[in-house]
Amino acid sequence: MPYFDSASAAPLHPVARQALQASLDEGWADPARLYREGRRARLLLDAAREAAAEAVGCRPDELVFTPSGTHAVHTGIAGVLAGRRRVGGHLVVSAVEHSSVLHAAAAHEARGGSVAEVPVDRWGAVSAAGYEEALLPATALACLQSANHEVGTVQPVAEVAEVCGAAGVPLLVDAAQSLGWGPVGGAWSVLAASAHKWGGPPGVGLLAVRKGVRFSPQGPADERESGRSPGFANLPAIVAAAASLRAVRAEADAEAARLRVLVDRIRRRVVRLVPDVEVVGHADRRLPHLVTFSCLYVDGEALLHELDRAGFSVSSGSSCTSSTLTPSHVLRAMGVLSEGNVRVSLPPGTPAAEVNAFLEVLPGAVAGVRERLGVSEPRAEAPEADSLELDTLGLRCPQPVIELARAIARVPVGGTVTVLSDDEVARLDIPAWCAMRGHDYLGETPRPAGTAYTVRRRS
Secondary structure, eight states: OOBOBTTTOOOOOHHHHHHHHHHHHHSOSOTTOOSHHHHHHHHHHHHHHHHHHHHHTSOGGGEEEESOHHHHHHHHHHHHHHHTTTTOSEEEEETTOOHHHHHHHHHHHHTTOEEEEEOOOTTSOOOHHHHHHHOOTTEEEEEEESBOTTTOBBOOHHHHHHHHHHTTOOEEEEOTTTGGGOOOOSOOSEEEEEGGGTTSOSSOEEEEEOTTOOOOOOSOOOSGGGGTSOSOOOHHHHHHHHHHHHHHHHHHHHHHHHHHHHHHHHHHHHHHHSSSEEEESOSSSBOTTEEEEEETTOOHHHHHHHHHHTTOBOBOSOOOSTTOSOOOHHHHHHTOOOTTEEEEEOOTTOOHHHHHHHHHHHHHHHHHHHHHTTOOOOOOOOOOOSEEEEEOTTOOTTHHHHHHHHHGGGSOTTOEEEEEEOOTTHHHHHHHHHHHHTOEEEEEEEOSSSEEEEEEOOO
8 A cells, every 4th residue: 555644754764673673682771871781782872873963964962862853842942942041032933833843832932932933935935034034132042944844845944044143043943854855954053853754763853952052951851861851762763763864864865856756747747637736835945755735625534535545645734624623734824725635745665656556546536525525617607696695604624615616607707705604724715716716815804603705706
């Protein structure tokens, strides 16, 4: 069964499996002890740290291992904010950061700190100017992902790091999605990553803190991992994580070139094979293995289940499913279509035949979901009135947009259709539908129940 969700978790790399099995025999002892077994474990831990530091581009004594990438992010943010509390309590993040960063920001705000979100463009990219504008004299830390986890857009880390450096503000980079493909450039201050994203075992994170960055670990500490990640380390998993990182880096350039060809094929063909599809994320500045697209008039959860039944494991960058009322914060920040969202992230070694098979299955899967939702092309008929109002209260994504598509032919060119909806997704998907269909979105108006979204027919 083709697995196309390596952005969530990559399959265990063969080198990781070999290293894990070997270190279970050699690395079970406490590396802090001076007897023979402890010294042997310490050698393994030191070698893993040196290998990981080389891949990250930092000194070994700047890097510690944590129980997860999320733990690394939370530890890094809390440690820098505490270390620079005399500067102030202002934190800057991008609007499309991973939830681990946004959760840490929310916790900081709940404790009395302030948070600024830097907006992104329609492709999901920030600008250095946006960060420069958000920085204040009281800014203690700025955060920026190296590449987006939902749409694959690569961020201008080096340019943002330069802006932050000029202002004397450290930059924390969440490199979880990109570290397996290469080091993060620029003068970053703190970096976090997660081994299961590059084919290492789950339960291992990396946290690198450059010398000179004020850092105060929070919570109880012990003598392990420089006091930044207390507790007995999972040494076999750490050894496997470092070994697999070195292995995937050795293969990265060739594999990136091969997978980019396959992803380009998906980006080109999906818009030809499936009507009313929007490919999201930057076309060029992106991860080589990831592509995300959204399908009009499709329930995202139903589409993922349909593809799963056809033998393809994919995920969604969107929370727009039948069980939730809010779209993905990433797609919302980008202002793109969220309904029927599919994220394909190819693991290393994916054969072209599997991609071709996916493209053969996809049109039928989308058509089947649309048919079950009752989607059909609007019939040409005489306009009923200059304006119509549709009550879609209680209907969930993508039904309000489907009703709008059916109704637009019932007003003349220049006429308006107003959709009353209490689904938060409508705020994103109705403007996106207008852009795709060539109609004018006139804005929204609060109502006692829900919100009214008004559209003017152009053709």
